[in-house]
Amino acid sequence: MQALSQHLAQTLKALRAQRQWSLTQAAEHSGVSKAMLGQIERGESSPTVATLWKIATGFAVPFSLFITPPEAAREVVHYREGERPPFHQQNAQMQVRSLADFDALLGLDLLEITFSANAFSASAPHAPGVTEHVIVITGTLEVQVAQRWHQLRQGEVLRFNADVPHAYRNSSGQPTLIHNLIHYPRAG
Template sequence: MNIAQHLSATLKSLRQQREWSLSRLADETGVSKAMLGQIERNESSPTVATLWKIATGLNVPFSLFITPPQSETPGAFDPQQQAMVVTPVFPWDPELCFDHFSILLAPGALSESTPHEKGVIEHVIAISGTLDMYVAGEWRRLEAGEGLRFAGDEAHSYRNSTQQVTHFHSLIHYPKEKTASELAVRQRDNNYQ
């Protein structure tokens, strides 16, 4: 199973477990019913922002959708084709309630993130290049080696205003109140990979 098939199957499985229609899923996530149907049928590749909306609406970790099957290796980053590439460093940890991502942001790219679930805290560390972060109503610039901790349950943005690819890490802590069933779903899905 490749990453697109994994995403499609995961979304469909989560929706069916909740016994939600596509209309209900659209209401909960703010993503159109048509787009959700295309993702479930593996006819569309959603943006990172769309995946965040889906993960937040379903109250599941973002990495649940992008953690590739173990046999798949990530492809090369082409900044002409992709504005942002997110790769799990440490996928969802149910005991510690965090995801850790390595992210490449193309020159001139802007990624606006809708608020994550209540209580989410995000730590961002610039690895190379320059990263502009919009948090708490203001833009802040991070140079390589600098970090920022902020409330992920508020709207925030990532911007690369340079002509070089920016590389940064994002460590996202979720509230401990995840339900046992959500954690069981995650564990079961990991066992099928």
């Protein structure tokens, strides 16, 4: 977890330096307080997934950039179970693992998310044009998109525009495992 916290801190600092943003400017773009951003950069705070999404959206970068160091480009990549540590929220309601590096050509992130029993997670709108595909691997999940709840069972898929408020709820007494394929539109 220490290595992940250090990666997160270094990534946030590097993004601010690239854009020549002060903490105040980063807070304005992301909607995350200047104090919280400073704590993350110093490795003093472990943000929630929702906070990381706000930061990623504010900086217009893929979510996985914050939880997985990028690897060198290769023609064939074989990812093995356990090679990529999950990102755990402090409240333990969910953990997120990047299943593959962000594909800049296709604009795709592939994440594995485990929701604990009775977990709830609300998400602010992502950048315009971002879409999500939620694939339930085990368990059940409810996904709220624009005030409407959708019940998903194992093997079911929900695709939605993620540039609106949305939320995830596991109302069962068992953990739920999903894959989340996120498509970011090309800049520019």
